[in-house]
Amino acid sequence: MTAPDAGTLDADLIRSRVESDWNRIVELLSRKIALQSVSAKGITAEHMKRSAEFVADELKLVGVDAKVVQATNEDGTPGAWEVIGSRIVSPDAPTVLLYAHHDVQPVPDASAWNTDPFVATEIDGRLYGRGSADDGGGIAIHSGALKALGDDLKVNVKVFIEGEEEMGSPSFIPFVSAHKDEFAADVIIVADSGNWAADIPSLTTSLRGNTTVDVTVRGLKHPVHSGQYGGPILDSNTLAAMLISSLYNENGELAVPGVASEEPVGGLQQDVDETGVRADAGVVDGYVLAGTGSLASRLWTKPSLTVIGFDAQPVEGSFNVISPETRFRLSLRTAPSQRPEEAQSALMDYLKRSAPFGAEVEVEAGENGMGWAMDPNAEATKDALEAMEEAFGVAPINQGQGGSIPFIPELQRLFPDAQVLVTGPEDPKANAHSPNESISLPGLKDNVITEALLLDKLGKADK
Incomplete structure (x- = not known):
């Protein structure tokens, strides 16, 4: 891959730009939470269209030529409201597809929350609200990274913000197949996973x-x-x-x-803490965890x-x-x-x-x-790990996920030459899909910085 310009931006410069833009990033996320974009109430409904239009407008503010398109299901019926867009800097530059989703999980019992689930509330450095982490945080990361790079962006960017991920993406494949030119990329960044901790970054290495x-x-x-x-x-x-x-x-x-x-893809840098797993899962005291080998392998691979x-x-x-x-x-x-x-x-x-x-x-x-496994030796993987360490100030601890995200292997199948990176705004305290969902604001800031640094590295002339 070649790019129009050489060199990389200084991490301190990127951090300074993100700091200057921080209030806007948090406000974007707060407004997104208030939209109540619950796809379970109808992926074709007006509230989901409003959510997509909001995201498209926010992407336009950071230079993306974004639009809202309604997908079509395999049976020909109307599907989800999707956001697609691009920002092209040069025909010779590598192309990166940025993915997130704008729909959120329902709130079956608001009384189980300590705050109003659809009013962004900051407590002790975390922003609470449904969709704050999953996946409003992913949208905020993309927006913040593109704003931080500004005219220094050296890669072509394509964006896809899905409107039905929480419903199993029924119109995903028909939509992507109908818009292949708008998805084709050298690198795909899926910002819908999480980090080892709020202050320790991770690439997601595999999905079962x-x-x-x-x-x-x-x-x-x-x-x-x-x-x-x-x-x-x-x-x-x-x-x-x-x-x-x-x-x-x-x-x-x-x-x-x-x-x-x-075994864990790319090797195991640190095993999963059994005490934490037992506490998070509510395991009874006398139960002995089944299986042999690392706990990580039993949970991930x-x-x-x-x-x-x-x-x-x-x-x-x-x-x-x-x-x-x-x-x-x-x-x-x-x-x-x-x-x-x-x-x-x-x-x-x-x-x-x-x-x-x-x-x-x-x-x-x-x-x-189908499951998915990262290529640990890909150039994009090495760039991502470097960007994470520069942004967070600590070495990443990569982790697999025991669950499945079917559209990721489908993306890899449709675009076999693309390098796929799975990142995201969540951490073990995020409570995605559960009451009191939240996102670490310091962690979000470091994630924005990470993605900006990564996009800059991917655009280096010697790639």
């Missing part, structure tokens, strides 16, 4: 994929009395429990042939299986009968680099051939989502 299967276990053709037939005939709930338990070894690790396991649905007779109203069949749903989080279809097939094959006592087992395939 996911797949689901529905399983029916049948031991009888009809219910029978437990006193008359119990003993030689096991109820289907017990058979289902036996089948599920057979998926694990003695250490509580998933042990299904063909379901892959990986090794597969995990969860029974997310189980059809059984409720305790209230139960009676002495042997249940003939039981249905349950399994959700499998797959290693970042394994195709979910491959893992799903291996799981289905195992379930079918492992029926306890010869019971009938039927397995129905569900949806799949």
